[in-house]
Amino acid sequence: MATAAVLTEAIARQYGDVRAVDGVDIAVPEGEIYGFLGPNGAGKSTLIRILCTLLTPTSGRAEVAGIDVAAHPGAVRLRIGVALQDAALDDRQTGRELLRLQARLYGLRRHEIDQRVDEVLRMVDIGDAFDRRIGTYSGGMKRRLDLAAALVHNPDILFLDEPTTGLDPASRALVWHEVRRLNQNLGMTIFLTTQYLEEADELADRVGIIAHGKLVAEGTPDELKRSIGTDVIVARVSRATEDVLARLRSIEGVDQVDVHDGEISVRVRDGAAAISPVAIALAACEVEVQSLTLRTPTLDDVFLELTGTHIEEEDQ
Amino acid sequence: MTAPSTIRAREGGFAHDMAAIAGRALRQIPREPEFMIPALVVPVFFFVVNVGSLQKVAESRGVVHDFKAFQLPVAIIFAVTGISRASTLVTDIQGGYFDRLCITPVRRLALLLGLMIADLAMVIGLAIPVVLLGFAIGVRFASGPLGVLVFILLGAVWGLAFTGFPYAIALKTGNPAAVNSSFIIFFPFAFLTTSFAPKEALTGWLSTIATYNPVTYLLAGLRSLVLTGWDGTALLKSVAAILGVGVVSIGLALAALRGAGPARVTVVRQWRPWPSGSTAATTPPAPSAPRSSSGAAWTSTSRCRSAAPRTASSSNPVT
Numbered sequence: 250m251a252t253a254a255v256l257t258e259a260i261a262r263q264y265g266d267v268r269a270v271d272g273v274d275i276a277v278p279e280g281e282i283y284g285f286l287g288p289n290g291a292g293k294s295t296l297i298r299i300l301c302t303l304l305t306p307t308s309g310r311a312e313v314a315g316i317d318v319a320a321h322p323g324a325v326r327l328r329i330g331v332a333l334q335d336a337a338l339d340d341r342q343t344g345r346e347l348l349r350l351q352a353r354l355y356g357l358r359r360h361e362i363d364q365r366v367d368e369v370l371r372m373v374d375i376g377d378a379f380d381r382r383i384g385t386y387s388g389g390m391k392r393r394l395d396l397a398a399a400l401v402h403n404p405d406i407l408f409l410d411e412p413t414t415g416l417d418p419a420s421r422a423l424v425w426h427e428v429r430r431l432n433q434n435l436g437m438t439i440f441l442t443t444q445y446l447e448e449a450d451e452l453a454d455r456v457g458i459i460a461h462g463k464l465v466a467e468g469t470p471d472e473l474k475r476s477i478g479t480d481v482i483v484a485r486v487s488r489a490t491e492d493v494l495a496r497l498r499s500i501e502g503v504d505q506v507d508v509h510d511g512e513i514s515v516r517v518r519d520g521a522a523a524i525s526p527v528a529i530a531l532a533a534c535e536v537e538v539q540s541l542t543l544r545t546p547t548l549d550d551v552f553l554e555l556t557g558t559h560i561e562e563e564d565q
Numbered sequence: 566m567t568a569p570s571t572i573r574a575r576e577g578g579f580a581h582d583m584a585a586i587a588g589r590a591l592r593q594i595p596r597e598p599e600f601m602i603p604a605l606v607v608p609v610f611f612f613v614v615n616v617g618s619l620q621k622v623a624e625s626r627g628v629v630h631d632f633k634a635f636q637l638p639v640a641i642i643f644a645v646t647g648i649s650r651a652s653t654l655v656t657d658i659q660g661g662y663f664d665r666l667c668i669t670p671v672r673r674l675a676l677l678l679g680l681m682i683a684d685l686a687m688v689i690g691l692a693i694p695v696v697l698l699g700f701a702i703g704v705r706f707a708s709g710p711l712g713v714l715v716f717i718l719l720g721a722v723w724g725l726a727f728t729g730f731p732y733a734i735a736l737k738t739g740n741p742a743a744v745n746s747s748f749i750i751f752f753p754f755a756f757l758t759t760s761f762a763p764k765e766a767l768t769g770w771l772s773t774i775a776t777y778n779p780v781t782y783l784l785a786g787l788r789s790l791v792l793t794g795w796d797g798t799a800l801l802k803s804v805a806a807i808l809g810v811g812v813v814s815i816g817l818a819l820a821a822l823r824g825a826g827p828a829r830v831t832v833v834r835q836w837r838p839w840p841s842g843s844t845a846a847t848t849p850p851a852p853s854a855p856r857s858s859s860g861a862a863w864t865s866t867s868r869c870r871s872a873a874p875r876t877a878s879s880s881n882p883v884t
Contacts, residue, residue: 301668326670327574337661341593353585354669356577365572398665402574 252315254279254406254438255300260309261462262295269295271462272309277440277455279405282432284453285442286548292462293442294334297410300440301331314405327355330404334411336391340384344375344394347383348401355402365401373397373427389420396427407431409441413448425452446548458552465555474546477554480520481546482527484513487537496534500526509553516546574670582671586679587686590650594687601691604648608695612640616702619761628766631792637699638787639760641716642780644695645688645724647751650680651731651744658739677736677822681728688724692717707794716790719803723783726807727754729814736821754780779806 255277262270270292277283287293298304300313302322311318314328339347348369352362370379373393378386383394392412399407409428413421429452431437443449449456450470458466458473466473486493489508497506497515502523505516517523520543531538553559577585594601620632629635657663666676696717706712731747738744757771758780767775775781786803789796 303664303667323576323670326668327576329668331665331668333661333664335661337665339589339657339660339662341596342589346589346592350585350589351665351669354577354582354666354671356575356581356670357572361572365570368570403570403572404574 252279253277253312254281254314255283255440256312257296257300258310260296260299260306260311262292262299262304263307268462270299270306273459273462273464275457275464275467277438279438280432280436281454282428282439282441282452284449284456285440285459286444286446286449286453286456286552287442287459288444291459293444293459294410295462296459297331297333297408297440297442301329301333301408302326327402328405329408330399330402330406331408332392332395332399332410332412334414336388336395338383338391338395338398341382343382344379344386344397347394348398351398352401357402365403369397369400372400372431374423387420389416389423392416392420392424393427396424400431404437406438406440409439411442411444413443413445421448428452446552450548456548458548458555460552460556466551470548473548473551477516477546477550479518479545480516480523481544481550482515482517482520482524483540483542483544484515484527484531485511485539485541486513486531487539489513489536493531493534493536496530497527500530503527507553509559514550514553520544576670579672579675582675583679583682586666586671586676587682590653590680590683591686593650593653594683594690601687605644605691605694608640608644608691609698611643612636612695612698615639615761623762628762631704633699633702634704634791635763635788637696637704637791638716638720638784639755640695640699641692641720641787642723642755642760642784644691645720646727646755647731647748648688648691648724649684649728649731651728651735651747652741654680654732654735655739655741655744658735659741673822674819677732677818680732681725684728685721685725689717689721692720692724704791706791708790712790712795715800716787719783719787719790719800719807723807723810726811727751727814729811729816729818733814733817733821736818754778759784779810782806 253276255275257273257275259272259274260270261268261272273292273296275283285293285296295304299306300311300318302318302325305319313325316324316328318325342350345366348366349362352365357365373396375390375394375397378390383391386394396409396412399409412428413424416424425448428439428441432439441448441452453470455467455469456473457464466476468476489511494506494508494513497503497513500515500523502517502519503515504518505514507514507516515523515527517527524541524543528538528541531541549559615636616633623629623632623635654663657666667673696713706716708715730750731744734740734747735744753774757774758778759767759775764772764775764781782799782802783806786796786799786806789799
């Protein structure tokens with residue numbers, strides 16, 4: 250069996266009485282983009298810091314590139330590239346200075362640095378700003394430079410901690426494009442954390458959902474979405490009383506009915522067939538329907554199913 | 566399609582790491598004139614004012630024969646003591662850049678010593694104009710040109726020995742306000758000694774404290790080079806004083822680098838009225854909130870080591 254690029258076994262990290270990461274098992278094969286999805290405070294960054302040798306686990310073990318992170322952190326560092334949350338850069342250096350320093354610290358020789366800087370600039374677009382002080386960069390440019398710095402030593406595995414948090418949609422799309430390209434062109438294993446559902450959905454081959462330090466589900470985005478039903482009809486109504494819910498549950502083809510914050514989610518096997526009976530049932534109950542939508546399940550539905558809350562609510 | 570590169574990361578070696586870190590710090594020095602200018606103005610100001618106000622009194626009463634020469638070593642001490650990149654280190658810790666450095670294979674000690682090499686260059690750069698000012702107002706070295714070099718070197722090494730204190734505070738607390746306050750350590754060293762009068766002229770408690778203040782012996786060695794020529798005993802005592810302070814301060818910094826426990830970050834906007842100390846005086850205020858390691862519940866800053874509570878069973882893997 251091939252060595253997993255990232256492997257954790259019952260990994261845990263405790264801060265006082267709080268278990269930030271609580272017994273997580275993950276196996277990420279080489280060449281995969283693995284998305285670690287969860288709200289703020291779920292334990293994503295703590296886990297990524299353990300895997301990047303910045304934190305020690307309280308218990309359990311983790312291997313990156315087949316190397317134990319606690320026993321041989323130095324060997325792990327040679328194999329990984331990391332872009333931490335909030336673009337950890339030095340505003341007083343220029344992009345070129347930062348990238349060259351980074352390459353020097355990874356033991357690259359002068360001609361290797363020249364070569365790698367050129368190669369990385371072809372992969373990640375920094376534009377004309379490369380010789381300007383980083384303090385003058387926009388948020389998107391900083392993220393891209395951060396990504397370039399993570400790549401300059403040609404790592405096998407790339408860790409991205411919330412790579413697009415705080416970016417505008419255009420900059421986000423650019424980062425996604427670059428991440429995809431790295432994976433497809435170089436076969437690089439990418440482990441990314443995110444709190445954005447669409448980011449996990451769009452980028453990740455497989456997604457692990459973490460809540461309160463525990464891995465609550467794992468699979469491809471499609472598998473996860475399929476696990477909760479085929480389609481979802483969402484009705485925002487004036488009142489969602491038990492009799493309304495009971496009536497909806499009695500409709501043929503309805504698997505499950507949940508109500509959350511005035512919004513009724515009806516999971517059905519065939520949305521097109523069920524939407525009319527659902528609308529008729531709501532009308533029969535004399536509730537005011539503010540909106541009625543039919544959609545395929547999202548990862549947020551999966552999160553709701555597993556934790557009882559929407560991911561955005563957890564953030565708050 | 567991008568062809569995979571064959572270049573691979575490797576460990577660079579201690580000297581290589583240290584040179585890389587020092588190079589970055591040295592590049593920044595000319596970009597921060599707001600730090601260098603006050604650091605130079607303060608010793609020059611004190612030198613000029615002390616000489617202007619006390620020269621006649623001191624020389625007419627026979628306390629010292631050449632008060633300008635007597636004060637030049639004090640100006641050097643003022644120029645070099647407490648000058649460090651410690652506040653830059655705090656900025657790196659708070660901004661997360663220190664984490665990025667820690668994820669590289671760089672040796673932890675090289676991160677600190679690289680900054681100290683830059684500090685050494687910086688204090689030499691500050692000492693030279695002060696000595697030139699001394700020449701300009703008529704100070705001559707009894708020990709000759711070599712004595713001038715030893716004078717600058719002793720001052721610079723003293724400055725380096727002292728930098729351990731602000732680095733220890735920076736690494737231990739990650740707190741810019743604490744680093745800003747580290748200049749307070751400078752006061753007893755610089756003033757409870759023979760700054761303004763020779764030891765024989767000091768009385769009571771001040772004389773007793775001066776006896777135990779290493780700066781007294783440093784000043785005696787520096788003054789011997791200016792006033793009397795080569796005095797092996799005085800110079801050896803100077804070196805011993807520098808070594809003593811250096812062992813304590815750099816020992817504290819190394820202990821802080823190894824990591825003794827979690828450090829909370831509290832960012833306080835503070836103005837420092839004494840610009841000859843650390844770079845903190847002119848460093849822009851830090852971000853208004855500390856970085857969070859994973860959400861709001863565990864706000865802390867890691868510094869090349871685990872931000873682990875002491876209850877955690879494992880300690881730092883990165884030191």
